Amino acid sequence: MEMQLNKKNAQEPMIRIEHLYKTFRSGAAGVRALVDVSLEIEKGSIFGIIGFSGAGKSTLVRCLNLLERPTSGKVFVGGKELTAMKESEVRKSRKKISMIFQLFNLMKSRTVLGNVLFPLRGSSLSLSQRRSKAIELLKIVGLEEKLNAYPSELSGGQKQRVAIARALASDPEVLLCDEATSALDPQTTQDILSLIKDLNRKLGITVIVITHEMAVVKQICDSVAVMENGSVVEKGDIYTVFSNPQMPITRRFIGTTDGVERVKGQIDDIISPLGLSKGDTVVELSFHGSASGHALVSNLSRKFDIDISIIYGNIEMLDGKPLGKMITVFRGKDESIRSALSSIDGESIFAEVMYHAE
Numbered sequence: 001m002e003m004q005l006n007k008k009n010a011q012e013p014m015i016r017i018e019h020l021y022k023t024f025r026s027g028a029a030g031v032r033a034l035v036d037v038s039l040e041i042e043k044g045s046i047f048g049i050i051g052f053s054g055a056g057k058s059t060l061v062r063c064l065n066l067l068e069r070p071t072s073g074k075v076f077v078g079g080k081e082l083t084a085m086k087e088s089e090v091r092k093s094r095k096k097i098s099m100i101f102q103l104f105n106l107m108k109s110r111t112v113l114g115n116v117l118f119p120l121r122g123s124s125l126s127l128s129q130r131r132s133k134a135i136e137l138l139k140i141v142g143l144e145e146k147l148n149a150y151p152s153e154l155s156g157g158q159k160q161r162v163a164i165a166r167a168l169a170s171d172p173e174v175l176l177c178d179e180a181t182s183a184l185d186p187q188t189t190q191d192i193l194s195l196i197k198d199l200n201r202k203l204g205i206t207v208i209v210i211t212h213e214m215a216v217v218k219q220i221c222d223s224v225a226v227m228e229n230g231s232v233v234e235k236g237d238i239y240t241v242f243s244n245p246q247m248p249i250t251r252r253f254i255g256t257t258d259g260v261e262r263v264k265g266q267i268d269d270i271i272s273p274l275g276l277s278k279g280d281t282v283v284e285l286s287f288h289g290s291a292s293g294h295a296l297v298s299n300l301s302r303k304f305d306i307d308i309s310i311i312y313g314n315i316e317m318l319d320g321k322p323l324g325k326m327i328t329v330f331r332g333k334d335e336s337i338r339s340a341l342s343s344i345d346g347e348s349i350f351a352e353v354m355y356h357a358e
């Protein structure tokens with residue numbers, strides 16, 4: 001019995017959301033901020049939620065710890081249903097979840113140390129234990145030199161480090177980052193994302209990253225959900241979503257970090273000056289994992305007696321695996337092009353005809 005329970009807990013995601021709706025009453029018409037959102041977020045993962053401004057991302061994270069009461073639907077944290085709890089129990093469960101924000105939300109009148117001590121004020125630790133804990137956390141985020149500085153004396157990156165130390169003071173299992181790097185320059189963004197990834201690895205803390213920047217998702221997330229108009233329109237592990245995006249909005253987001261998706265978005269403009277002849281076929285090739293090193297183009301060219309020119313190519317690492325994408329023009333007899341395309345395995349190399357010149 002005991003063992004079965006443990007086993008069940010081991011499989012339970014850190015966060016499970018079922019059919020969440022949130023409608024804000026404003027005037028006669030309500031604002032439907034969340035529409036039937038269901039998600040599972042694995043323990044120990046870094047989960048990205050991406051969407052344009054107004055998509056419902058912040059409402060979703062506020063509903064996760066019931067800072068906002070959903071209109072309907074269920075929220076489970078660590079297997080327990082928050083939406084079925086009394087307010088006093090919710091307050092206890094909420095301690096498992098910490099949050100950091102775009103504008104850091106530090107207390108200006110308190111020192112760095114004072115800010116990190118603040119969430120410990122109700123704890124059972126002695127004063128000196130609290131102090132050691134806060135200093136330890138400030139060491140983890142690389143700010144032990146700044147204990148007595150005030151927020152106004154810190155850079156944006158340093159402020160966010162204080163906010164992270166403060167968020168960790170309550171020993172949370174989940175860290176919610178709502179646009180946490182949106183106010184930072186690119187280098188500082190990299191540094192803060194690396195720190196968050198480190199904390200995820202070392203402390204096993206589950207991280208939810210809310211952002212409107214695909215580059216952020218690409219750098220640290222294992223999985224991603226794309227939100228549009230209050231709904232999750234696409235979700236999956238990042239390799240799958242980046243290698244095979246389904247929805248136009250997902251393609252747009254990927255296009256901000258991936259040249260191939262961008263080129264595809266303007267393909268008509270790009271191919272018209274190329275002077276394609278009848279029968280020329282524009283093909284997107286994608287190479288997953290080790291297939292990225294495969295000599296596909298020269299092999300096809302030799303074997304099927306066709307010419308293949310490369311308009312655009314790109315390779316990048318996602319979740320530690322290479323993903324190569326290429327836009328090419330196949331030129332040759334129709335029959336040869338068809339045979340060449342059908343010889344591509346569709347397991348680790350994929351071909352998609354984008355345009356066929358008539």
Ligand SMILES: Nc1ncnc2c1ncn2[C@@H]1O[C@H](COP(=O)(O)OP(=O)(O)O)[C@@H](O)[C@H]1O
Binds near residue numbers: 031033055056059
């Ligand atoms: N307290 C509120 N009252 C009324 N409307 C709100 C409130 N909070 C958010 N909204 C509306 O809900 C929608 C989603 O907002 P939000 O969750 O902040 O989006 P995002 O974080 O993706 O930018 C928007 O249309 C916003 O105007």
Ligand SMILES: [Mg+2]
Binds near residue numbers: 058
């Ligand atoms: Mg927001």
